[in-house]
């Protein structure tokens with residue numbers, strides 16, 4: 001834990017929206033009078049019919065519901081577009097920076113509005129109605145934002161599947177949500193190489209389980225030749241050209257769904273996290289404004305992909321609701337070389353830059369010279385998200401990128417929370433490298449012991465949130481019981497985050513990582529169970545156990561223990577084949593970094609795999625295995641230690 005404290009910079013505090021006194025006063029009001037606080041701040045967005053009820057929440061597991069602004073109506077796309085037209089129609093809404101550094105485009109609010117209206121009409125003409133599901137499987141190009149907003153405009157529910165996911169992963173999600181339309185592109189482009197999105201989509205849609213998809217909309221992006229199904233496929237450009245640019249926004253109830261986003265849990269298949277419209281937009285826009293100290297005219301860049309929640313809340317919905325200029329970057333930090341991020345900051349005069357620790361660590365390894373080459377004088381605020389940031393990476397980011405002038409907001413949140421829950425505010429919070437620091441308005445975190453008893457003062461525990469906030473997820477798509485089980489049953493009466501945390505003497509929170517079988521690889525969440533079930537789906541595999549292992553760049557890497565069927569030979573070819581198999585089943589981000597043959601796995605007498613032991617062996621900490629006396633066959637441990645991969 002780092003001992004350094006960086007007090008709020010006077011320079012920043014002077015111009016900031018929230019200073020120390022204001023944070024204290026607003027936080028106090030937000031927890032003492034949540035109805036009053038959220039009633040007032042709900043007005044930051046435009047309502048068609050204003051709400052009269054603010055909050056209606058029950059965490060009772062037998063009757064659990066979460067409703068905010070429930071009698072209000074609005075349209076999310078109109079809030080992100082139409083309401084800005086009179087005042088900032090000619091301002092840039094989206095700066096698109098291509099994978100190829102010579103490609104960029106500025107899209108004004110007026111232009112974005114027209115594109116969204118046309119595509120919304122095109123979706124309607126394909127029979128997409130309010131409540132229908134649309135899966136978006138696109139690269140980081142403007143059409144991704146247009147697709148999201150077009151769905152929002154007509155009340156369709158979008159579900160974005162990250163372009164790095166495999167056909168299998170895509171198929172599972174399309175089937176689970178019963179999508180009517182899927183949107184993809186001929187190819188994606190990353191680091192100069194094409195990604196075969198249309199081909200993947202074709203393969204996914206050929207799965208026998210998929211019966212609901214009527215149209216596949218294809219954005220022409222790289223111009224690559226692709227197979228075509230006349231009965232099903234349509235070009236995005238054609239349907240937009242044919243559609244009218246006039247599309248009045250559909251009136252949506254605050255509690256109607258806006259999107260479903262699949263995320264990994266500790267068990268079973270990924271779950272569809274469902275967010276609704278009113279509360280989500282209030283929370284995403286408010287956190288975007290205050291956490292990044294966003295001022296009119298700022299150029300804001302979040303490097304995430306719209307396939308993750310960070311892209312939803314902090315590339316598209318939050319910034320556009322606030323009338324910001326948001327940058328969408330198609331490429332990768334290392335292409336054409338390790339100065340790309342900083343070149344883009346210089347080129348577009350970025351003021352606010354938000355990225356992930358894994359990217360910072362990778363760039364840090366390349367050396368500060370790459371940073372120093374660029375003029376970063378436009379930067380004012382830096383952000384971090386996705387996993388705990390180690391103090392060394394924080395200090396490097398602060399010194400080399402921020403030149404010791406830019407506060408770093410280390411923002412802790414989850415797909416489920418819709419927006420940032422714990423983070424410094426630039427003008428109000430002293431910074432401690434490695435700590436996400438203090439709760440946002442309306443958020444009351446608590447630390448519980450294993451019995452669910454609330455712990456006081458400086459201590460470690462299970463991080464829970466005591467009361468609801470407007471951006472909270474409402475259910476698991478199609479499985480409300482799973483929602484209750486996952487988040488409200490271990491500790492009744494509170495929202496369980498699945499993270500552990502420590503609180504220090506100053507009340508700062510330090511997230512220590514997941515307490516369940518979820519691992520965090522380069523900021524991407526993955527259930528070890530998902531990788532295991534991909535492995536055991538291979539005909540030669542009898543059993544598999546997967547754990548996270550510390551990794552210098554990725555934060556955590558994937559370590560797989562595999563038991564083969566009795567008649568199978570463990571060969572290097574088979575090892576490579578299994579790694580490839582997992583890539584195919586889930587996607588490249590799930591590739592095991594290590595794969596160890598294990599004739600047996602350490603199990604309790606009741607047959608439970610003891611992951612604690614597997615984690616220690618993977619991390620080379622096998623001299624601290626702890627109690628192994630409950631193992632059915634303690635002998636397997638020696639074999640695992642002798643044959644470990646991470647030496």
Ligand code: 6R9
Pocket residue numbers: 263308309310384385386387388389410411412413414415416436497498499511513514520523524525
């Ligand atoms: C937004 C996002 C959520 C999990 C979360 C936690 C980890 C995210 C963090 C962080 C420490 C931070 N996490 N931000 N841990 N400090 N600033 O990443 O959502 O993909 O759902 O992941 O990521 O473990 O529970 P999601």
